[in-house]
Amino acid sequence: MKQEGKFITFEGIEKCGKGTIIKKAETYLKNKGLDVVLGREPGGISFGEDIRNILLNSKYRGKICLLSELALFYASRAQYSLDFVKPNLKQGKIVLSDRYYDSTYAYQGFGRIKEKDERQGMLDVIKVFNYLFTENTHPNLTIILDISVDEMIERMNKQKQKKDRFEKEKKEFHERVREGYLWVANQFKKRCVLVSNERPLEETLDEVKLHLDCLLEKYYKQ
Numbered sequence: 001m002k003q004e005g006k007f008i009t010f011e012g013i014e015k016c017g018k019g020t021i022i023k024k025a026e027t028y029l030k031n032k033g034l035d036v037v038l039g040r041e042p043g044g045i046s047f048g049e050d051i052r053n054i055l056l057n058s059k060y061r062g063k064i065c066l067l068s069e070l071a072l073f074y075a076s077r078a079q080y081s082l083d084f085v086k087p088n089l090k091q092g093k094i095v096l097s098d099r100y101y102d103s104t105y106a107y108q109g110f111g112r113i114k115e116k117d118e119r120q121g122m123l124d125v126i127k128v129f130n131y132l133f134t135e136n137t138h139p140n141l142t143i144i145l146d147i148s149v150d151e152m153i154e155r156m157n158k159q160k161q162k163k164d165r166f167e168k169e170k171k172e173f174h175e176r177v178r179e180g181y182l183w184v185a186n187q188f189k190k191r192c193v194l195v196s197n198e199r200p201l202e203e204t205l206d207e208v209k210l211h212l213d214c215l216l217e218k219y220y221k222q
């Protein structure tokens, strides 16, 4: 029987550099002769891309409550894991995903909930949903790219495209999202690595490659 593929997710706050790093990771793995596919969340498949357009649209700023936002992310995720992640893993491919369920811990669990003592209930719900809506499809490795919120703002000020609904959030929101990612890294130490991307790209990339090699060593060497 063919060996099940491996699932690698890339996470981080806005402007953390996921897009660039994931492309480089894809090339790195493909150059090793591996069968690699790339997806993203929300989106990745046409149904998900339509949901993405709703979720990111600035016209809904302040008009989508936390629960409907959460429901839309999980509607997208259920279909993405069923139609994209699972079949590719079954075929033995390496699936790279630009965001997955750790974004929900960080954005909905931390970003959207200001009061610390109100968070736990939501984090528990997200954990259950991560089993239910993905039919137990969990990453083997999660690379969290870390930058400070000040660096994020600096990078955002340089961007030419219009800001989406999340990018338009206040600084405090992004501080909480970052705190969320630090929580995720600490909570799920076995699969998560925190990699600083506030340094030259080559240095970040070298560290990411080390983590990818570690995963390959673990699963593909006899």
Ligand code: TYD
Pocket (backbone or CB within 6 Å): 014, 015, 040, 041, 042, 056, 073, 098, 099, 100, 101, 102, 103, 104, 105, 107, 108, 164, 166, 167
């Ligand atoms: P992203 O792909 O990073 O957008 P961009 O290509 O502009 O960098 O992600 C879309 C946005 O959705 C991002 O702001 C994070 C947010 N998000 C959540 O709030 N919860 C989630 O569960 C996911 C997957 C994304």
